[in-house]
Amino acid sequence: MTATDLKKSPSPAAPPAGHVPSAARLLWLHLRSRRVPSALSGLLACGVTLCLGLNFHWFSSGDAAAEVPMLLEAGAAAIVVVTVHSPFGEPEKATGRWLPVLRVGLALVLCGAAIGLMAAGAAVGYDPKADVGLADGTLPVVRNILGFAGVGLLCSLVTGGLLAWIGPLAYQAACQFALIAHYTEPYTWASRPPADRGGWIAAMVAFAIGLIAFTIRGPRTRPSGE
Amino acid sequence: MSTALVSESAPAPTAAPRPRPWLLAARILRMEIRHSAFVWCLPLLVVLFIFDPYRTATSYPALWPLRSTVVLNKFWPDMVIFSAGFAAWAGTREGRRNTSDLLGTTARPAWTRQLCSLAGTTFWVVGAFLAGVVAIYVQTSQQVTWGTPPMSPVIVGAVGLIMVCAVAFTLGALFPGRFTAPIVAVALMLVTLAAFRQAVGSTGGPIPVLSPDGSVPDNDYGLFHHTTIGVPIVQVMVFGGITLAAIGLLGLSPRTGGTGWRGALSAIAAGGARLRTAALALCAVGVALLAVGLGLAGTATGSPAGGYEIPSIDSGIISKSIPYTPVCSSAGSFQVCLHPALRSYLTQVTSAMSPAFTELAGLPGAPVRASEVAQTALPRAVLAGNGDGLITNGVYEFTLNNSVALQPDPSLLQDSFQQDIVHAVIVGSVGEIITSSQAGGAATGFQPNTGTLAQQAVEGGLLEALGLQPYQYPNPTPPSGVAAAAAKFAALPAATQHAWLIANLAALKAGTITLAQVP
Numbered sequence: 001m002t003a004t005d006l007k008k009s010p011s012p013a014a015p016p017a018g019h020v021p022s023a024a025r026l027l028w029l030h031l032r033s034r035r036v037p038s039a040l041s042g043l044l045a046c047g048v049t050l051c052l053g054l055n056f057h058w059f060s061s062g063d064a065a066a067e068v069p070m071l072l073e074a075g076a077a078a079i080v081v082v083t084v085h086s087p088f089g090e091p092e093k094a095t096g097r098w099l100p101v102l103r104v105g106l107a108l109v110l111c112g113a114a115i116g117l118m119a120a121g122a123a124v125g126y127d128p129k130a131d132v133g134l135a136d137g138t139l140p141v142v143r144n145i146l147g148f149a150g151v152g153l154l155c156s157l158v159t160g161g162l163l164a165w166i167g168p169l170a171y172q173a174a175c176q177f178a179l180i181a182h183y184t185e186p187y188t189w190a191s192r193p194p195a196d197r198g199g200w201i202a203a204m205v206a207f208a209i210g211l212i213a214f215t216i217r218g219p220r221t222r223p224s225g226e
Numbered sequence: 227m228s229t230a231l232v233s234e235s236a237p238a239p240t241a242a243p244r245p246r247p248w249l250l251a252a253r254i255l256r257m258e259i260r261h262s263a264f265v266w267c268l269p270l271l272v273v274l275f276i277f278d279p280y281r282t283a284t285s286y287p288a289l290w291p292l293r294s295t296v297v298l299n300k301f302w303p304d305m306v307i308f309s310a311g312f313a314a315w316a317g318t319r320e321g322r323r324n325t326s327d328l329l330g331t332t333a334r335p336a337w338t339r340q341l342c343s344l345a346g347t348t349f350w351v352v353g354a355f356l357a358g359v360v361a362i363y364v365q366t367s368q369q370v371t372w373g374t375p376p377m378s379p380v381i382v383g384a385v386g387l388i389m390v391c392a393v394a395f396t397l398g399a400l401f402p403g404r405f406t407a408p409i410v411a412v413a414l415m416l417v418t419l420a421a422f423r424q425a426v427g428s429t430g431g432p433i434p435v436l437s438p439d440g441s442v443p444d445n446d447y448g449l450f451h452h453t454t455i456g457v458p459i460v461q462v463m464v465f466g467g468i469t470l471a472a473i474g475l476l477g478l479s480p481r482t483g484g485t486g487w488r489g490a491l492s493a494i495a496a497g498g499a500r501l502r503t504a505a506l507a508l509c510a511v512g513v514a515l516l517a518v519g520l521g522l523a524g525t526a527t528g529s530p531a532g533g534y535e536i537p538s539i540d541s542g543i544i545s546k547s548i549p550y551t552p553v554c555s556s557a558g559s560f561q562v563c564l565h566p567a568l569r570s571y572l573t574q575v576t577s578a579m580s581p582a583f584t585e586l587a588g589l590p591g592a593p594v595r596a597s598e599v600a601q602t603a604l605p606r607a608v609l610a611g612n613g614d615g616l617i618t619n620g621v622y623e624f625t626l627n628n629s630v631a632l633q634p635d636p637s638l639l640q641d642s643f644q645q646d647i648v649h650a651v652i653v654g655s656v657g658e659i660i661t662s663s664q665a666g667g668a669a670t671g672f673q674p675n676t677g678t679l680a681q682q683a684v685e686g687g688l689l690e691a692l693g694l695q696p697y698q699y700p701n702p703t704p705p706s707g708v709a710a711a712a713a714k715f716a717a718l719p720a721a722t723q724h725a726w727l728i729a730n731l732a733a734l735k736a737g738t739i740t741l742a743q744v745p
Contacts, residue, residue, distance in 0.1 A: 035404060042405050049416075064423050068416065075412035082404050159266055162322075163315070165408035169307050170270045177278040 030102055034083045036110070042079040043114045046072050047121030054125030054132050065135035067176055070190045073144040074172035076114040078165035080145075081152030083110060084214065085161025089221045104215040107153065114145050139194040147189050147203030148172060150210030161219040251338060258346025264312045268354065274304050275358050283362050288369035289567050290376060291448025293362065297379040298438040301358050305383075306390055306418050309351045311411035313391040314398035316347045321402020335501055337477040340399060344473075348391045352384050359383070372550070372567035376448070378458040382465075386438050389465040390414060392472040399476060432523030435534050436464055443532045444627045449550075449567050450600035452543050454529055456536025460522045467515030470508045477505030530602050552597070558584060562596045568626055571639075575626070578640040581692050582647040585720070589727050591735070592651050593622035601625040610672040611656030614646045622647060645689060645697050652685045653677035654735065679741040681734060683708045684727070687715025687744075691723070711744050718745060 031037070050072050053059055059068035083106065086092050092099065119138045126133045134141070148168035155167030171190075178188035186198030193199075279300035283293050317340070320326045329339065363375050394410045421437035434440070435457060447453065522536055529535040554563040555572050557580045564572050579596055586592040601609065604625060608616055615624025624643070649656065657674040676682065686696045690712060715723065726745055733739050 038403065038405055042409060045409075058420065059423075064419065068419060071412060071415055071419070075408060078408035078412070079405055082408060085404060162404055163263060163266060165311065165411070166267050166270065166308075169311065169408065169411055170267065170274065173274055173304060173307060174277060177274075181278075 027102075031106070033087055034085070034106060036083060036106070039079050039083045039110060040113060043076055043110075043117045046076045046079070046114070047117035049121070050118055051121035051125040054122065054134070055127075057132070063180060066140075066179055066191070069134060069141070070144060070172055070175060070179070073118065073141060073190070074148050074168045076118060077111075077145050077148030077152055077168040080107070080110040080114055080149050081156055081164040081168065082161060084153065084156050084164065084219045086219070086221070093218065099218070100215045103218060104211060107149070107211060107214065111146060111149050114149075115142050118145065136194040140190070143194075143200055143203045144172075144190045146207040150203070150205075150207030153210035153214040154206075156219040157213055157217055158220060160222060164219065247334075250334065251342060254334075254339065254342040255345055255349075258316075258343050259349050262312075262346050262350050263315055264308070264347055264350040264354075267308050267312065268350075271304070271308060271354055271358075275301065275361075278304060279358065280362060280365075284365065287445055287568070288366065288371070288570065289445065289449065290366065290370055290373040291453060292443065292445060293366045293370075294376040294379045295442055295447075296362060297359055297383055299440065299442065301355070301362075302383045302386060303415075303418055303422070303439050305351065305355055305387055307411050307415045309347075309387050309390045310394040310414040311407045312351070313344065313347050313394035314410035315407040316343050317395035317398025317400075318402040318404075318406045319343065321399070322404065337501060337505065340395070340476055341473070344391060344395045344476075347395070348388055351387050351391055355383060355387055356380070369570075370567070371569040372565070373448075376453075378453075378455065382438055382458050382461045385462050385465045385469075389469045389472075392469040396472040396476050400479065432520050432526070435523040435526040435536075436461055436519075440533070444601055446565070446601055446625065446627055447532050449565050450547060451531040451602070452546055452548060453531065454533060454535045454540050455543065456522070456539030457526070457534050459539060460519050460526075460536055463515050464519035464523070467512045467517075467519060470512030471516065472512070474505045474507070474509030474512060477501060478509065559587060560594055560596065564598045564626075568598070571626065574639055575643070578643045579622075579647065582644040585688060585692060585724075586647065586651050588724070589651060590731050591617065593617050593647070594620050596622040596624060598626060599623045601627045607658050607672065608656055610659060611674055613649075613656040614642055615650075616655065617647075617650045622650070641694055644692055644694055648685055648688050648692075649697055652688065652731075652734070653681045678737050678739075679708050680711075680739045680744050681737075683711035683741055683744045684715055684734060686712030687718075688723070690716035691720070707741060711741055715744055 050069060053068060059065050084103070118141050122134045122138060122141070148171060151171045152164045152167040156164035159166060175188045175190035177183075178185065179191035183191065186192065186196070186202040189196075189199035189203040279296050282300050283296040286292050286296070320329060326336075330336070332339070359380050367375065394414060397410050398406050418437075418439060421433050422439040424431070425434040425437040425440040427434075438461065522538065525538065526534040526536055529540075550566055552563040553566050553569045553572055554561050555576045556562075557576050560579075560583045562572065562576045562579060564575060575596075583593070583596075596615075599615075604615060604623065608614075614626075615622055617623075624646070646656075653675060654677070655675050657672055659670055660673045661670050677685070682697075686708065689696055696709075696712070718726075722745070727734075730739060
């Protein structure tokens with residue numbers, strides 16, 4: 001053996017067939033720790049409920065045409081924000097710099113999935129000949145889910161991830177009252193018309209603030225793990 | 227060492243203290259109440275309470291039966307979503323934390339632990355509900371002038387929330403997970419909304435009867451006739467039945483740590499036979515109550531006093547009038563009497579009617595007194611024609627339902643009453659209900675009594691002299707000659723108008739006076 005042989009580093013062994021890159025595996029473990037597959041099932045259930053409601057005329061007229069979709073959108077947002085809870089608690093914050101990226105990415109992906117599944121449910125249930133469809137179209141679905149999710153992410157900073165569903169459900173209750181009483185305040189965005197600028201601004205501001213705060217701070221963790 | 231020495235020095239063994247199960251359960255319940263997660267939503271509930279039920283109640287007229295409807299129409303649905311969410315949250319606790327096996331080694335059965343957990347959440351839910359009811363009732367008691375606070379909405383609401391907690395807790399125990407609480411909350415809220423839609427849509431069947439959330443009744447609901455007691459009784463039966471069935475399921479299902487279904491009827495089966503029997507008995511009683519309640523709800527009919535009634539329970543009760551002493555005031559030669567519950571409107575109503583009474587005093591058919599009656603005592607045609615009352619034997623019998631809006635407006639009172647009285651004296655009734663045969667079957671409609679052109683001119687002239695808008699007739703609108711004649715009649719001195727009416731009112735009402743003969 002010569003010095004030249006020692007300077008040459010040994011060639012790396014070829015990875016075995018079917019080996020998953022470690023980053024992908026870690027990402028999948030992260031998603032499983034947040035119960036993302038169950039969350040997607042819940043979001044799918046919200047979309048299916050919306051589709052069935054349209055098909056069977058459960059909320060085809062009057063205030064119900066806006067109340068029930070609003071409730072389902074809040075439910076979808078509640079499912080999204082509950083996924084932020086980490087089963088590892090405080091020690092996870094010491095794992096490195098990728099955690100905020102994972103947080104914001106997961107929140108955005110799940111919000112997109114919620115919007116997509118709800119829109120798909122509305123599209124499947126859409127029947128113009130029978131005058132069946134979402135009363136105000138798909139735009140309010142986007143606005144409401146993002147706005148409620150923002151409220152829920154803010155709520156998670158106080159209550160923790162597992163109880164963050166309080167925020168979206170409480171906020172949609174206030175919006176239901178605003179809808180019945182014909183209030184015009186923009187912060188009751190879910191009761192505003194689809195193209196209402198103030199409602200959109202309020203919802204997007206809530207989402208942006210909630211997302212930024214959640215990305216930086218993460219959900220509250222307690223010694224009990226909840 | 228002798229046996230006697232040993233026996234002298236050894237103390238007598240003391241009896242072990244008997245365990246007191248109720249004390250242990252009370253301690254667990256106290257811990258559950260202290261550590262319940264429901265306190266997280268109390269600040270939100272306070273804001274929602276002020277935002278909706280409280281504000282709505284204060285906008286209604288100060289009437290006990292009307293304001294008490296807010297308890298079930300507004301406050302109860304607000305509580306459902308939080309009660310369901312937190313009860314499901316409490317039910318999922320052992321499953322989420324994977325402590326079922328650990329807790330399975332404790333001395334108390336799982337059913338005891340779970341009932342204490344359910345009771346802890348229910349304590350906060352019912353406590354928050356009752357606190358809101360007290361706030362509404364205390365505020366109302368400072369303004370009402372008649373009646374007592376109704377207790378049936380409070381009882382139905384409390385039992386309904388206990389039912390929601392029991393069902394949500396059982397679902398949470400059966401399907402533990404982090405998503406169970408929001409999904410159960412949304413699902414139960416959807417059921418509540420669906421029942422409400424059926425109630426306001428009057429679709430028939432037992433669901434509209436059982437829904438605590440329904441439409442707002444008329445202003446005189448519960449003032450002149452007794453309200454139904456059959457519907458609250460049936461609601462409590464059904465809600466109580468569902469609660470017992472859910473609690474029994476909790477004690478039986480192995481998924482919730484229960485004793486299991488096998489051997490439930492056997493008194494000698496090993497391992498928790500007594501608990502199995504108790505749980506099965508609760509289930510059976512709950513299902514029986516539910517079946518009887520649903521059966522009774524299916525017999526409900528529309529009540530003439532508004533809402534529904536259960537004939538087998540309410541027979542003879544709703545038809546009975548509630549005795550009261552009317553409150554009256556006099557203005558000049560006429561007297562106005564109201565139900566004591568509406569005492570605060572007496573001055574407004576008297577001043578609203580006074581100009582018309584003074585203008586028409588002494589004319590044939592003019593009323594000498596006004597008395598409030600129940601809306602159901604007036605013919606349907608009066609309400610269909612947007613009238614307030616009719617003149618019977620010299621008495622103007624009226625209802626305040628059409629004229630007292632949720633936000634009373636003095637000008638609305640004045641205009642509606644004076645137009646109604648002048649129309650009744652000059653033209654006659656507001657109209658009649660007619661039934662016509664059509665292709666799809668018989669159809670009813672309202673035919674307004676527009677009177678002759680001369681009657682319209684005199685009526686318009688009198689209203690213009692009183693400073694009011696002309697009587698609103700449906701299409702076709704009166705010809706312009708009527709308006710000109712009305713203006714000419716209004717320009718006459720009051721004494722001249724009165725004298726002409728004394729001489730010609732009978733002929734005018736008979737239709738023999740033409741438009742050209744109106745001065």
